[in-house]
Amino acid sequence: MTTENLLILAAVIFTIGAVGVMLRRNALVAFMSVELMLNAANLAMVAFALARGGLDGQVASFFVMVVAAAEVVVGLSIIMTIFRTRRSTSVDAASLLKL
Amino acid sequence: MTIAAPSFEWLELSPLLIVLVGACIGVLFEAVLPRRWRFNAQLALLVVTLVAAFAMLLVNWGNGATGLLAMGSVTLDGPAYIAWGALLVFGLLSILVFAERQLDNGATAFAAAASSVPGSNLEADASAARLEHSEVYPLALFSLAGMMVFAASNDLLTMFVALEVMSLPLYLMSAMARRRRLLSQEAGLKYFLLGAFSSAFFLFGMALLYGYAGSFELRAIDAAITAPTYGPGILYTGMAMLAVGVLFKIGAVPFHSWIPDVYVGAPTPVTGFMAICTKLAAVAGGARVFFVALGAERWAWQPVLAVIAVLTMAVGAVLALTQTDIKRMLAYSSVAHAGFLLVAIVGALSEVPGGQVNSVGAIMFYLIAYGFAVVAAFAILTMVRGNAGEVNTLAGWSGLGRSNPVLAGIFAFLMLSFAGIPLTGGFIGKWAVFSAAWRGGYAWLVLAAVVFSLVAAYFYIRVIVVMFFGEPNRSVVVGRASGMTWVPVAVGAAASVYLGLIPGPLLDLLAQAEVFLR
Numbered sequence: 001m002t003t004e005n006l007l008i009l010a011a012v013i014f015t016i017g018a019v020g021v022m023l024r025r026n027a028l029v030a031f032m033s034v035e036l037m038l039n040a041a042n043l044a045m046v047a048f049a050l051a052r053g054g055l056d057g058q059v060a061s062f063f064v065m066v067v068a069a070a071e072v073v074v075g076l077s078i079i080m081t082i083f084r085t086r087r088s089t090s091v092d093a094a095s096l097l098k099l
Numbered sequence: 100m101t102i103a104a105p106s107f108e109w110l111e112l113s114p115l116l117i118v119l120v121g122a123c124i125g126v127l128f129e130a131v132l133p134r135r136w137r138f139n140a141q142l143a144l145l146v147v148t149l150v151a152a153f154a155m156l157l158v159n160w161g162n163g164a165t166g167l168l169a170m171g172s173v174t175l176d177g178p179a180y181i182a183w184g185a186l187l188v189f190g191l192l193s194i195l196v197f198a199e200r201q202l203d204n205g206a207t208a209f210a211a212a213a214s215s216v217p218g219s220n221l222e223a224d225a226s227a228a229r230l231e232h233s234e235v236y237p238l239a240l241f242s243l244a245g246m247m248v249f250a251a252s253n254d255l256l257t258m259f260v261a262l263e264v265m266s267l268p269l270y271l272m273s274a275m276a277r278r279r280r281l282l283s284q285e286a287g288l289k290y291f292l293l294g295a296f297s298s299a300f301f302l303f304g305m306a307l308l309y310g311y312a313g314s315f316e317l318r319a320i321d322a323a324i325t326a327p328t329y330g331p332g333i334l335y336t337g338m339a340m341l342a343v344g345v346l347f348k349i350g351a352v353p354f355h356s357w358i359p360d361v362y363v364g365a366p367t368p369v370t371g372f373m374a375i376c377t378k379l380a381a382v383a384g385g386a387r388v389f390f391v392a393l394g395a396e397r398w399a400w401q402p403v404l405a406v407i408a409v410l411t412m413a414v415g416a417v418l419a420l421t422q423t424d425i426k427r428m429l430a431y432s433s434v435a436h437a438g439f440l441l442v443a444i445v446g447a448l449s450e451v452p453g454g455q456v457n458s459v460g461a462i463m464f465y466l467i468a469y470g471f472a473v474v475a476a477f478a479i480l481t482m483v484r485g486n487a488g489e490v491n492t493l494a495g496w497s498g499l500g501r502s503n504p505v506l507a508g509i510f511a512f513l514m515l516s517f518a519g520i521p522l523t524g525g526f527i528g529k530w531a532v533f534s535a536a537w538r539g540g541y542a543w544l545v546l547a548a549v550v551f552s553l554v555a556a557y558f559y560i561r562v563i564v565v566m567f568f569g570e571p572n573r574s575v576v577v578g579r580a581s582g583m584t585w586v587p588v589a590v591g592a593a594a595s596v597y598l599g600l601i602p603g604p605l606l607d608l609l610a611q612a613e614v615f616l617r
Contacts, residue, residue, distance in 0.1 A: 007310075014303055021296050030292055037299035041306045048310035057309055060256045064302060067263045071295055074267045078274055078287045084216050085284060091292070094285040097360040 006047035014040035027079050027089040038068050108168045111159055111175055114152040114183055115251075118244040121148030125237030134230075141236040142198050148240060149191040156183055165616060167253060171316065174253040174387075177612025181463045182250035182383040185470060189375045190243040192474045192587040196368040197235055202481060202578040203488070207231055208366040209275045210283075217280040232275060238268035239372060246380030250387070254315040255305040255341075258384060262301060262344070265380060266294050269373055273365035278488035286364025293347070293357045301344025307337030308392075317392035318617055324395040338393055338400065345388065348381035350437045352410040359418075362430035367489060370426065371477030371587075374433055375470040382440050386462060389444060391615050405445045405544050411438030412551035419558045426480060426491040428558060429473075432517060435555050436469055442548050443532035446539030456606055458539070460613035461531035464605060468524030468598050472516045475591025479510050484578045493562065498571030500563075506577055509592045511563040516595045518556040524598030531606075 013036055020033030042061040049057030083089050109116070121144055128140050165175050173179075200207055209232050212225035245265030252258040274287025309315055311334045312323035324334065347354040362370045393400060415435025422428040443462045456464065483490055483499065483506075490496070500507035516523035529552060533545045598605060 010306075014299075017299070018296075021292070027288060027292065031295070034292070034295045034299050037296075038302060041299065041302040044303065044306040045309060048306065048313075051310070052313040054313060056256075056313075056315055057306075060309070060315065063256055063260055067260060070267060071263065074270055075291050075295065078270060078284070078291050081214060081274065082284050082288050085281065091288070094288055096282050096285055097289070097364055 003047050003051040006050075007044060010040045010044035010047065012040075013037075013043065025090050025092050027082070027091050030091060031075050031079065035068060035072075038064055105170045107170075108164075108166075110155075111164045111166070111168050112173065113155040114159070114187070115173075115244060115247050117148055117152040117155060118187075118240055118247065121145070121152075122237045122240035122244060125240060126234075129234055129237070137233040138198070138231065141233045145194060145236050145240065146191070149187050149194075153184065153187045153191075156180065156187065167616070172254055172257040173248065173251050174616050175251065176616035177614055178383060178387065178459050178463065179251035181467075181609060181612050182379065183247050185379055185463070185467050186243060186246050186250065186376055189379065189470045189474055190239070190372070192590060193368065193372040193375065193477070194236065194239045194243075195583050195587055196371060196474075196478045196481060197239065199368070199481060199580060199583040201581045202484060202584070203277065205229065206277060207235075208277055208368050208481065209235055209272075210277045210280060213275045235272055235275065238272055242266075242268040242272075242372075243376065246376055249380045250383035252384065252387075253317055255308060255317070255320075255388075255392075256315045258388070259298070259302055259305055261384075262298055262348070265377065266298070266348075269369070269377065270294060272369045273361055273373075275369075276364070276366040279364075282364040283366065284364075286361045289364075290357055290361045297344050297347035297354065300340045300347075304337045304340025304342070304344065307333050308341065311337060317388065320392040321395055321617070324393070334396065335399060338396065341388065342400070342403075345381060345385040346407065348377060349385060349440070350378065350411075350434050351407050351441060352414045352434065352438075355411065355414065355434045355437070358434055359427050359430040362433070363424065363427050363491075367426065367477055367481045370430075371474055371480075374429070374477060375466075375473045378433065378437065378440075379466045379470060382437075382444075382462060382466060386444055386459060387615060390459070391617055401445050401539075401541075404441055405541060408438050408441035408445055408544060409547050411435070411441060412548060413438075416551045416554040416558075419555065422558075423493050424491050425493055425496060425562065428493075428562070429476060429480075432555065432559070433473075435551065436465075436517075438551070439529065439532055439548060440465060442541075442544055443535045445541055445544060446532075446536035456531055456535075456609050457613050458535040459615065460606070460609035461528075461535040463609050463613070464531050464602070465528035467605065468516070468528040468595065471591040471594035471598070472513045472525060473591075475588045475595070476510065476513045476517075478584050478587045478591070479506060479513075482506065482578050482580050482584060483575060485575050490575045493565055495572055495575045496562070497565050497569030499575070499577070500567035502571055503577045507566045509588060511566060512592060513595065514559040514562055516599070518559040519552050520556070522599045524595045524602070526599060527602040527606075528598075 017033045017036035021030050045057035211230045215222040242265050245261045248261035270291040274284050276283030312320040350358045415431050419428050419431035516525035519525045519529040537545050
């Protein structure tokens with residue numbers, strides 16, 4: 001595959017993730033969509049590294065994976081706490097803070 | 100293939116390393132110390148860490164150490180010195196408020212057991228046993244270290260990692276309030292989801308800029324813009340997505356929607372911490388990206404940021420008018436202040452007459468003056484209490500000036516500083532940022548900013564009127580706080596007076612330290 005195709009794929013995955021965050025009502029699914037966006041960025045960086053012939057982009061994708069793992073730990077703990085309190089992970093139910 | 104060992108400037112990086120090591124030792128304390136010692140040990144560790152880091156910063160400043168550190172991933176230059184110093188001072192002051200235990204019958208503002216379900220037996224048992232999360236101090240230190248890196252990072256990858264290091268502990272701390280835990284957990288969830296969403300945009304923008312320049316380094320991006328090999332489409336897309344991530348952290352419209360909810364839901368000491376430290380790091384790091392990496396492309400981003408600045412000031416000032424909750428009002432006021440800061444960023448890179456600060460110096464002065472006032476204001480918010488914890492409603496604060504003239508007087512002064520009334524630090528800050536934008540040729544923007552400062556002055560002064568001329572509310576008392584709260588209040592108020600009356604020394608210091616190393 002050429003770099004261009006890889007980039008188009010990355011953009012499509014990123015868009016799917018972004019739309020998912022905005023449309024899905026379940027906090028877990030929204031969070032999974034964010035992870036999809038991070039992976040799209042990883043794909044883009046690896047594709048650029050291929051095109052540019054450097055290693056920076058590939059190394060960066062490992063950093064992103066580590067960061068994403070840390071984000072999962074924090075995110076799931078927050079979502080779990082909310083679920084135990086409310087028995088629901090819907091982001092619409094969490095509306096106490098509206099004006 | 101041999102790999103050369105990376106060079107590492109231990110002395111120059113020591114302020115940052117000390118904070119990180121302090122945070123790690125704090126985690127160890129949690130593991131090995133008996134529960135009854137942890138609070139005092141963590142507090143001592145916190146103070147020692149931040150004072151030692153500040154001392155090493157002064158040593159480096161005395162040595163005149165500048166340059167690219169850690170294989171070119173961190174820059175130590177004038178703005179980095181100022182940002183690090185300010186972060187350490189504001190970090191110490193606002194984290195001290197975390198340790199206030201006199202206001203709520205010997206308990207801190209944090210939940211006894213954050214994992215327990217609100218209203219459950221587990222929660223009641225944990226409260227009765229006087230458990231507390233002393234993990235918040237190492238968490239805050241980690242967050243502070245992330246902010247320090249973010250303000251000084253020289254490549255986008257370091258910046259992304261720093262962004263996450265500063266955000267992840269904040270998500271957790273926002274969800275850990277002792278009172279009104281449902282609100283607090285909701286704030287944590289919103290902050291987390293929106294924060295992760297925005298950092299994904301930052302990351303994709305960074306990937307695109309990497310593709311454009313072939314490097315993550317800020318100077319390499321600048322070099323690629325001056326001698327382009329690709330068309331500008333990928334550059335503009337990357338720039339816009341990167342800006343989304345930075346503007347989210349700054350709290351600019353239309354990426355501000357988390358600010359009111361998270362500021363209200365989070366425990367007030369945490370709100371104070373993120374109100375200044377996050378904003379300072381984000382503005383300093385954002386200015387570095389825009390000036391150093393994207394400075395050659397400023398004709399593209401200046402008009403957009405100018406529009407965003409106007410929107411931010413308008414939304415912040417107008418919505419703050421309608422609030423009946425002081426914490427929420429301060430949240431919207433923080434949005435408005437983000438707008439004033441953007442005004443100075445827009446006036447970037449203009450010619451500066453001798454003896455005056457440039458755009459970066461103006462931003463830093465504004466942040467420092469605003470920071471002292473914010474630290475003190477949120478510390479005062481924790482002291483005004485009713486039966487169910489803090490009372491943040493404007494009605495609850497009615498008549499506070501008659502029952503507690505000293506506290507209300509200090510709060511009134513801080514409000515005047517936020518509003519930018521002459522003889523306060525806030526006035527000099529506003530003057531500096533507006534003149535930076537004026538020199539940058541954005542007279543219309545300065546005019547809009549002055550109008551919105553007038554609108555903003557109305558709601559600050561409304562609080563003063565309610566406090567001094569309203570009927571006293573008998574169910575509201577001012578708690579007898581310990582030095583943990585009073586020290587930040589006193590330092591913040593004194594510094595606001597000092598910066599208003601004698602701004603010269605700080606302005607001179609900033610004039611020496613306002614040029615980004617390229």
